Amino acid sequence: MITADGITVAYGRHRVLDGVSLSVARGETVGLRGPSGAGKSTLLRVLALLHRPVAGTVSIDGTAITGIRYAVPPAVRTRIGVLFQSPRAAADPRLSLADLIAEPLRVARLPRATVTGRVAELADVVGLTADLLIRRPHAVSDGQLQRACLARAFAHTPDYLLCDEATTMLDAATQALIAAVITDYQQRHNAGVLIVTHDPALMTRWADRCLDLGDLAAVDP
Structure with a gap:
């Protein structure tokens, strides 16, 4: 399981995320929704070990990850894959x-x-x-x-795939193909998938459970 626990991120005096917590288990698909600018992409980057939070921890299978990017051992950081918008x-x-x-x-x-x-x-x-x-x-x-x-x-x-609005810029046929490929990969490798999307229909079809960032203690800008 990959877990964000009490994640707080600030840019200067502006706090984007405040004590946000969520988890994604192996084999499940979690949808994350929220208004534009609410911090969804920031949270995904924290989970991907690309951005260091002001407070809080990211852990994999109960082990806290203390670094980001290449400060994280390859055996750990390669357990996470990211697909950007x-x-x-x-x-x-x-x-x-x-x-x-x-x-x-x-x-x-x-x-x-x-x-x-x-x-x-x-x-x-x-x-x-x-x-x-x-x-x-x-x-x-x-x-x-x-x-x-x-x-x-x-x-x-990777054991976990993080998708940040990964199908937003694509036509319907390509969206379906991308979703099908990810689902097939997930089933073959028991991977956990986190999808950030503004498309409620896609989230309903794809996610096992959906989370609203506003319910996870995020602070709107």
């Missing part, structure tokens, strides 16, 4: 889709042959063909790029 903001425009997917594998210093094989495997999972893998972000659609970002999020087979 804008694939173009999340992707280096200089990289091909294959290199984009390979990034976290190369950071782990895996052998080249292992990386190549894993990229091909992940591309197949998300439905990216070989001709797309050689293209750069400007040469593919938002949906194709988001599928590459999803493959990258799957690279280390």
Whole structure:
């Protein structure tokens, strides 16, 4: 289980989150809703170990995580995958889709042959063909790029996947594909999934339980 306990985040004197707590168990999908600017994305970044809170802790299976980013041991941080709202903001425009997917594998210093094989495997999972893998972000659609970002999020087979409005910018068919791929991954790996979305229909269809950020002690800006 991944848990946020008493998370408080402030930017200067402005407190965005105040004592927020939630948990996501392996195998379940939790939906998180709330108005724009309420701190949903901030909470997700804290859970992803990308942002240090002023107070509170993130723990995995009862063990508190004290650092963020590369201060966290690889065996811990790779248990969490993240899919952001804008694939173009999340992707280096200089990289091909294959290199984009390979990034976290190369950071782990895996052998080249292992990386190549894993990229091909992940591309197949998300439905990216070989001709797309050689293209750069400007040469593919938002949906194709988001599928590459999803493959990258799957690279280390994370136990928890955090999705921040990950289907908002996509057409209905691509939204359904992304949701289906994530659900299949979840079932095969017993992964916990947290989805942040403004789409009530999507949340109702996808989430096992839904949480309102306003009920978790968040403070609106």
